[in-house]
Amino acid sequence: MTNAFCPSCGAPVRFQWSSAVQTTCPYCRSILVRHDVNLEAVGKVADLPVDPSPIQIGTEGAYREKPFVVIGRILYKYELGAWNEWHLIFSDGASGWLSDASLEYAVSFQRPLPPNVPPARELPRGWTQHVDNVMLQVTTTTWAQYAGVEGELPFEYWGKEQVLFADMRSPDAQFATIDYSEEPPLFFVGEALEFDDLRFKNLKRIEGWS
C-alpha cells in the first residue's frame, strides 16, 4: 500500500516507505495509523510552532556515503527550546534518525536496549554502557514533551506525556540516546556529525543565509 485516502478528510495519502506505521495527512493534519489495509485517524496534530531548523520533510543527505531522505519527524519541547528527531529512510530501505538539537547533528539507529538500564528516575548522570566496545556515558538528561509529529514514522507516536531523554557520549564522536517514551525504553546508537559531513540537499531556505 503506497497510496491510501485520509479517513478524516478523504485526501490522498502517499507512503514513501512501505514499513511506515504512522503518518500525518498533509491536508488536515490528522495522525493516521496503519491497520493492515486501513488507515485510522487517531488524532490531529496541533499547530506546530515555527521551526527554525533548516531540515524539512524531503531534505536529502548522506551518512557514511549512504544517501537518505527525511520522511518524518517528531518534535520535542523542553525548557530551553525545541528539537526534532527527523525520521530518515536510507537508499537500502533502512530506517534511522537525525536529531538537530541546537543545530548539533547526530545520526542514530535503533538498537536492542542493553540490559540493566535503570528506570528514568534512577538513571544517574555518568552512567556508562559499552556498546560494540565503545564506552558510552550519560552526559545530559533532558525531560521533554512531545510537541507534534509530521510524516511517516516506524512506530505509533502521538499524544505522549513528558519523557526523559538521556544522551550518551563517547571519547570519540559516537553518540547514543535512551528514550524513555516507551516501556521498555528505546535505545539509539549513532554518531555526532558536522553539518558539512551530512551533504544536505533540499534544505529549508533561510532568509538572508545561503
Next chain:
Amino acid sequence: MVRTLECPNCGGTVQLKYERTLNAVCIQCLSVLDATTPALQILQKFQGAQRYEPRIPLGSRGKLATGEYEAIGFQMRSIEVDGVTYSWAEYLLYNPYRGYRYLTEYNGHWNDIRTLRAIPTVAKSMSKEALMHRGAKYTHFQTATAATAFVMGEFPWQVRVGETVEVKDYVAPPSTLSSETTAGEVVWSIGQYTPAAAVWTAFGLPGAPPPAVGIYANQPSPFKGRVATTWALFGLFSLVLILAMFLLAIAMPGQRVFDRKYSFAPGTGEPSFVTPIFRFEGGDRNVDVTINTDLRNDWAYLSLALINDDTGVAYDAGKEIGYYFGTDSDGQWSEGSRGTTVTIPGVPAGTYYLRVEPEMEKDGRYHGMNYEIVVERGKPEYIWLFLAWFALLIPPTITSIRAFSFENRRWAESDYGPLVKSSSGDDDD
C-alpha cells in the same frame, strides 16, 4: 524574521532577530528579557557599573574557516585570583545551518571555541592532571569560578549577570579543552588559538587589532617545532663532523719521518746539536714533534727549532717537560708528564732538520735524562672540528632556552605559577 517589541523596563525598542532566542538584552537599559513571553518579561535589571562595547559589533557577520557566522550575543566573564579580577569577552556566533560557536578574547588573545560532543578521557600524567582527546594530551592549566559580568544581545539559553560556573581549562597549544560545570552538569568545549588579525579579516573590523599582551594559556609556542629542528640539525652536523674526522684520518695518516734517542746531562759538553736531515713530501701539512723522556722528579727544557735546509726558514717550538711523583698522607701522587707533543701547522714539503738544545737545572746535584725525538708529519688537526662542534651547539641551546622561557611565562599564569597561592576557591579534585 525580526520582531520589534518594546522594552518593559525603559520603553525602548527591542529587536528580536533570531527564532531560537530565549533571553534577549535591551540595548538601551541592558535589562535581561524573556524573549519567549509576548510582553518581554523582565528577568533581570542592569545593576552593573560599567557598560562594555563588543569589539565585534552584534549583528555583523564573519567568514570563519567553517562557514559564515553572525555575532548574536556578547558577554564579559571574569575570574578572581588572589583578589585580582581577570575579565574576558565572549562572543556567541550563530549560523542557522551550522549552529553555534564562540570567539573569546583576553588581552588581545583570541580563541575560536565550540562545544565538544565527546568526553575526554583521563590521561596518565606524571605531574599535572591531564586529559586525552583524539590522540592529543591536554594538561590542566587552571580551575576557577567564572562569573558573568555583563551581557548583551540574544541568547538561545538563560543568561544572567552574576551567574557563576566552575571552569577547568586544559591546554595542548594551540588547542584548549574547557569544562564548565553547573549544577553537576559538565559541558565540554574545545578551542583553537586564533590570531587577532584573522578575526579582524573575518569580520571586516576597522583598524588593527589591539596587540596581544603576555602569553596566553594555549598560545602556540613559536619555538615548539624549532627546538626539535635545531637539535636535529645539530645532530646531523655532528655526524658530518665525525665523518669528516674519519675521512681526515684515512686521507692523512701520520707519517713517521724521524725517530731517534738521545741522552743529556748538564755540563757534559755542548748541549746544542742538530739532527740528521729528513724529508717532507706533498703539500702543507702539520708536523708533530714528540719528545718522550725518562724524567723522575725533575724537569728539562728543550728548545727546538724545525729548520728548512733549503730556505733556512725556522719554526721554533720550545717546551718544558717535568714529572714529579711521590707518596703523602693521601697516597701516591704524580704531577706533570714525561712526554709532550708540539704541533707546527702548515709546514711545506722540503728537506728539514731539527736544532735541539736541552737544558736542565745546574745545582750541583745530578740531573740527566734519556729522551727520544719523534717527528711525524701529516696527522690531521682535530681542534677546528671540535671548535666547530661547540659553535654548532649554540643555536639549539639558545632556541631551547627561549622555548623554555616561553613555557615558563605561559605556566606562570596558571594554577601552577610561582605567584599564585592555591587559596582562591580552587579545589584540586
